[in-house]
Amino acid sequence: MNSILERYLISDQVCIITGGAGLLGKKHAEAVLAGNGIPVLLDISDEALQKAQKELCERYPEAKIECFKADITKEEELVAIRETLLDRYGHIDILINNAANNPKMEEKSANLGNIRFDNFPMDIWMGDIAVGLTGAFLCSKVFGKAMEDQKKGVILNISSDLGIIAPDQRIYRKDGVKEEDQTIKPVTYSVIKHGLLGLTKYLATYWANKNIRVNAICPAGVENGQNEEFMKKLTNLVPMGRMANVEEYQCTVLYMISEASSYMTGSTVIIDGGRTCW
Ligand SMILES: NC(=O)c1ccc[n+]([C@@H]2O[C@H](COP(=O)([O-])OP(=O)(O)OC[C@H]3O[C@@H](n4cnc5c(N)ncnc54)[C@H](O)[C@@H]3O)[C@@H](O)[C@H]2O)c1
Numbered sequence: 001m002n003s004i005l006e007r008y009l010i011s012d013q014v015c016i017i018t019g020g021a022g023l024l025g026k027k028h029a030e031a032v033l034a035g036n037g038i039p040v041l042l043d044i045s046d047e048a049l050q051k052a053q054k055e056l057c058e059r060y061p062e063a064k065i066e067c068f069k070a071d072i073t074k075e076e077e078l079v080a081i082r083e084t085l086l087d088r089y090g091h092i093d094i095l096i097n098n099a100a101n102n103p104k105m106e107e108k109s110a111n112l113g114n115i116r117f118d119n120f121p122m123d124i125w126m127g128d129i130a131v132g133l134t135g136a137f138l139c140s141k142v143f144g145k146a147m148e149d150q151k152k153g154v155i156l157n158i159s160s161d162l163g164i165i166a167p168d169q170r171i172y173r174k175d176g177v178k179e180e181d182q183t184i185k186p187v188t189y190s191v192i193k194h195g196l197l198g199l200t201k202y203l204a205t206y207w208a209n210k211n212i213r214v215n216a217i218c219p220a221g222v223e224n225g226q227n228e229e230f231m232k233k234l235t236n237l238v239p240m241g242r243m244a245n246v247e248e249y250q251c252t253v254l255y256m257i258s259e260a261s262s263y264m265t266g267s268t269v270i271i272d273g274g275r276t277c278w
Pocket of ligand 1: 021135
């Protein structure tokens with residue numbers, strides 16, 4: 001067996017990261033590069049993808065970094081990427097299901113606003129589920145096929161603390177705003193993040209005899225320029241009294257996609273400053 005530190009290396013392993021050009025996707029890519037792996041960023045945003053590629057190439061000039069503009073809700077696009085990667089490398093080792101329509105406090109997200117549950121629009125429901133759940137299902141299906149053929153692979157699903165607990169809608173409230181105009185976290189976020197834990201357990205057991213491990217992490221909110229009032233309300237719910245730093249999930253990600261976690265499958269690792277204990 002390799003030494004303890006060597007077991008964290010994923011040298012020359014091909015690691016697909018969906019939503020790879022987003023805030024956390026880029027950080028997962030850095031974790032892959034730190035382990036000597038080859039990150040493959042899939043993202044629907046061409047602009048974000050180009051920016052991410054530039055940033056990563058500047059920081060890791062020697063590294064192989066693959067970027068594909070792709071909509072993970074389109075199976076045929078995923079199949080084409082799988083075939084390209086298999087032609088180029090002969091193997092696909094790791095999949096991180098990370099993409100989601102992530103409702104953000106600091107930006108005006110389409111699915112975060114005065115959308116009450118009783119008038120939640122069908123198109124937002126369908127759009128969120130398509131990316132967060134169907135996308136993870138399709139990527140697992142398409143890239144998992146290569147892993148099945150190789151009899152080797154690792155899948156990591158990015159859930160959330162809101163895959164464990166319900167959102168506390170009080171932290172999004174603003175004084176003096178009418179009830180029907182208050183911002184709430186959308187129902188889709190809870191459904192998707194809980195659903196990913198179901199997908200994790202299903203696939204972990206389904207593929208256990210194919211040497212494919214499937215796990216999930218539940219990260220909590222990352223500090224990223226949110227307003228002070230919101231931060232205060234949120235951090236009050238966190239025993240450690242703060243949000244996460246954007247780099248605080250990287251070591252866990254590398255642990256979970258490498259041999260370091262070789263006996264772990266079907267597990268959910270919560271990284272939330274203690275929030276779900278309260
Ligand atoms: N940021 C946080 O505080 C936080 C906390 C807990 C969990 N998470 C989870 O971590 C993951 C990443 O979050 P983030 O903050 O980096 O979000 P982000 O919005 O910055 O990144 C998501 C990326 O997914 C891409 N994407 C959207 N639809 C796509 C599609 N159909 N096909 C391909 N790519 C698509 C977007 O273009 C974007 O680059 C999400 O699943 C989120 O729910 C984030």
